[in-house]
Amino acid sequence: MNFASLAKTLIVSTAATALALSLAGCVPNLRGTQTDAGNGPISVDSSADACSLSITSAPSGNIQFVITNSGSQVTEFYILANDGLRIVGEVENVGPGTTRDLVIQASPGTYYTVCKPGMVGTGIGNAAFTVTDSGTEIVRSADTQALIDTAATNYASYVRNEIDLLVAGTDAFAAAYVSGDFDGARTLYPSTRMHWERVETVAESFGDLDPKLDLREADLEEGQEWTGWHAIEKDLWPQNAESGFIAYNQTKRDHLAGLLVADTATLKTNVHTLTFTLPQLTNGAIGLLDEVATGKVTGEEEAWSHTDLWDFQANVDGALVLFGGVREVLLQKDPALAAQLDTEFSTLQGLLDGQRTESGFRLYTELGVAEVKALADQVNALGEPLNKLTAALVLK
Numbered sequence: 001m002n003f004a005s006l007a008k009t010l011i012v013s014t015a016a017t018a019l020a021l022s023l024a025g026c027v028p029n030l031r032g033t034q035t036d037a038g039n040g041p042i043s044v045d046s047s048a049d050a051c052s053l054s055i056t057s058a059p060s061g062n063i064q065f066v067i068t069n070s071g072s073q074v075t076e077f078y079i080l081a082n083d084g085l086r087i088v089g090e091v092e093n094v095g096p097g098t099t100r101d102l103v104i105q106a107s108p109g110t111y112y113t114v115c116k117p118g119m120v121g122t123g124i125g126n127a128a129f130t131v132t133d134s135g136t137e138i139v140r141s142a143d144t145q146a147l148i149d150t151a152a153t154n155y156a157s158y159v160r161n162e163i164d165l166l167v168a169g170t171d172a173f174a175a176a177y178v179s180g181d182f183d184g185a186r187t188l189y190p191s192t193r194m195h196w197e198r199v200e201t202v203a204e205s206f207g208d209l210d211p212k213l214d215l216r217e218a219d220l221e222e223g224q225e226w227t228g229w230h231a232i233e234k235d236l237w238p239q240n241a242e243s244g245f246i247a248y249n250q251t252k253r254d255h256l257a258g259l260l261v262a263d264t265a266t267l268k269t270n271v272h273t274l275t276f277t278l279p280q281l282t283n284g285a286i287g288l289l290d291e292v293a294t295g296k297v298t299g300e301e302e303a304w305s306h307t308d309l310w311d312f313q314a315n316v317d318g319a320l321v322l323f324g325g326v327r328e329v330l331l332q333k334d335p336a337l338a339a340q341l342d343t344e345f346s347t348l349q350g351l352l353d354g355q356r357t358e359s360g361f362r363l364y365t366e367l368g369v370a371e372v373k374a375l376a377d378q379v380n381a382l383g384e385p386l387n388k389l390t391a392a393l394v395l396k
Helices: 003-024 142-179 182-198 200-204 209-214 229-236 250-271 278-296 308-333 335-353 369-386 389-394
Strands: 042-046 051-053 057-059 061-069 075-080 087-094 099-106 109-115 124-132
Touching: 042 075, 042 109, 051 109, 051 124, 061 075, 061 087, 075 099, 087 099, 087 200, 087 278, 099 278, 099 389, 142 182, 142 250, 142 278, 142 308, 182 200, 182 229, 182 308, 200 209, 200 278, 200 308, 209 229, 209 250, 229 250, 278 308, 278 369, 278 389, 308 335, 308 369, 308 389, 335 369, 335 389
Parallel strands: 042 061, 057 124
Antiparallel strands: 042 051, 061 099, 075 087, 075 109, 109 124
């Protein structure tokens, strides 16, 4: 059994039960079935072969989905924009038998819902979801709205800055790679990717840009071209690739590097005019921790470089920035939840700090079983209160 399989087995066997219990009880006072009048959450049943919603229409404004996984595989649920590509809202890492909440603020229009059992492929049950005009606007106090506006503005600036740094780092990384300076490229790889990982959930909202830039080999579909960071990663760490791997020729290296630079430049263009709603901020924090739970803490994200802890730290960085932006609002609505999140973020950061080295972090394969378990347990401990954040701010 390789390290990724060992870590994944350990996490599933020791932490899944606690995670299932905590997620199933996220927002117990909000359960129910929404009617077309919009007076309750919409039930979503994700199974092995279906993605069923209790209703397929709701009035504009705050819309809550309660996703239950009745299948045997971990699943995901997505709300897509009318182009069927851009992600409006998502919930990842919904384990078998567990329930998760998703709250979005939606304007009138046509959207699409889809589930992804196994968290691979294009998903199943893709269906239209109509948002009608409720004729009412969300009303908050002037002070609360000012805090939210400031958080949204600051986060947009943070995203643009991280993408600017990603572009600069990607240019340098690609230049080193195509020139044959593999030591230089290997050094730049984890530190540059941190800028991507800090804002990964934003990048995922742009449809096919995310798979072009960050698709893992294990998630490739038949006939799909593998491009992006991980395709190059495999070439840079061939000693860790499977037996029989043949290093790329210069033509392929030039091609992959050119696409990486071009797609990252497109991402920069796309984020330039982004704005954010309150649910996007809070769901972004939840999504980044889900990224940790589904890839980083299992050691599966960086299959050849084993630089998962750089990614882990960056996801936590991004989630903490998002939480920090809305913390003052949360202190007004649910001070106990704010205090719990402060504690759990601090504890997780302490565990990460314990893995630091002069060059960054230890390789994930160097961690012992107990260290992996401690990280997994703390991700679950943070995930339980973090998954209450959107509902606490939007629905109370």
